[in-house]
Amino acid sequence: MNEKQLRIQELKKEKDAVILAHYYVNDEVQEIADYVGDSYYLSEIATKIKEKVLVLCGVRFMGESAKILNPDKKVLMPDMQADCPMAHMADARKIEEIRRKYEDVAVVCYVNSTAELKVHSDVCVTSSNALKIVRALPNKNIFFIPDQHLGTYVASQVPEKNIILNDGYCPVHARITEEEIKEAKAAHPKAKILVHPECQALVTAMADYAGSTSGIIEYASKDDASEFIIVTEKGVLYELQHRNPEKKFYLVNETQCCPDMKKITLDNMIQAMENGAPLIELEETFINQAHAPLKKMLELAK
Numbered sequence: 001m002n003e004k005q006l007r008i009q010e011l012k013k014e015k016d017a018v019i020l021a022h023y024y025v026n027d028e029v030q031e032i033a034d035y036v037g038d039s040y041y042l043s044e045i046a047t048k049i050k051e052k053v054l055v056l057c058g059v060r061f062m063g064e065s066a067k068i069l070n071p072d073k074k075v076l077m078p079d080m081q082a083d084c085p086m087a088h089m090a091d092a093r094k095i096e097e098i099r100r101k102y103e104d105v106a107v108v109c110y111v112n113s114t115a116e117l118k119v120h121s122d123v124c125v126t127s128s129n130a131l132k133i134v135r136a137l138p139n140k141n142i143f144f145i146p147d148q149h150l151g152t153y154v155a156s157q158v159p160e161k162n163i164i165l166n167d168g169y170c171p172v173h174a175r176i177t178e179e180e181i182k183e184a185k186a187a188h189p190k191a192k193i194l195v196h197p198e199c200q201a202l203v204t205a206m207a208d209y210a211g212s213t214s215g216i217i218e219y220a221s222k223d224d225a226s227e228f229i230i231v232t233e234k235g236v237l238y239e240l241q242h243r244n245p246e247k248k249f250y251l252v253n254e255t256q257c258c259p260d261m262k263k264i265t266l267d268n269m270i271q272a273m274e275n276g277a278p279l280i281e282l283e284e285t286f287i288n289q290a291h292a293p294l295k296k297m298l299e300l301a302k
């Protein structure tokens with residue numbers, strides 16, 4: 001452990017804090033975290049934590065979800081500018097328009113979204129539980145926000161529903177092309193292709209396995225293959241290598257990197273923990289309204 005990581009350990013005790021980190025943050029942050037996981041795991045674990053302060057090492061919507069699920073806790077964001085562009089790519093007016101057009105519609109909101117979008121939604125999903133939850137809903141019409149690519153993947157797997165797509169996308173996953181996958185496969189013919197469904201449909205269709213970040217880690221850890229082409233954010237390599245030191249993992253290009261996730265550093269963690277700021281602050285009524293779709297997700301995903 002380096003000096004900064006030791007300082008963080010001291011601050012954790014001093015401030016009664018716990019560190020939650022997403023698989024996409026820098027390796028040295030994952031190394032020091034108490035809990036590391038994907039969005040679903042982090043929102044679920046956030047409801048079970050005893051400590052008073054949650055240090056959320058990820059992007060802003062994750063901090064908001066943690067606050068909504070734990071209004072009595074302090075949720076510290078090491079960098080408030082770490083924000084997911086896709087989280088803003090839907091609009092409340094359009095949701096209301098769709099509600100007027102389809103009487104029985106359920107608005108299904110990927111957790112990668114602002115708290116404001118959650119307020120206008122019926123249920124949240126993550127990439128780990130989207131299929132299960134959409135199948136479980138009684139509604140035929142589903143307006144899936146904000147990610148068009150995850151929505152397209154859900155539509156392909158749950159054909160009995162009418163999935164209405166929105167036009168949001170993750171800039172990190174959506175820029176990966178079919179050509180790049182073909183090139184990676186030509187370079188590593190024995191490797192299996194593991195894809196996150198935030199990628200374009202043509203890319204996801206080339207996968208040996210398509211699923212959430214934690215699904216990809218599980219698959220690679222259990223599968224007999226010894227080489228894998230990883231088609232998601234590169235931070236996941238830390239956990240993959242850690243769990244499978246004897247296996248080989250390849251990226252398809254160097255742009256598989258989320259600049260917002262990488263804003264979280266040991267320095268801004270120390271600063272935030274020393275200052276007790278910046279904190280996620282949400283109004284009580286807002287918290288109550290955004291809580292319902294998150295709670296429904298946790299219930300339906302059980």
Ligand code: SF4
Pocket residue numbers: 024059083084085086087112170171172173233258259260261
């Ligand atoms: S990887 Fe994509 S979806 Fe995830 S936080 Fe970054 S921009 Fe948002």
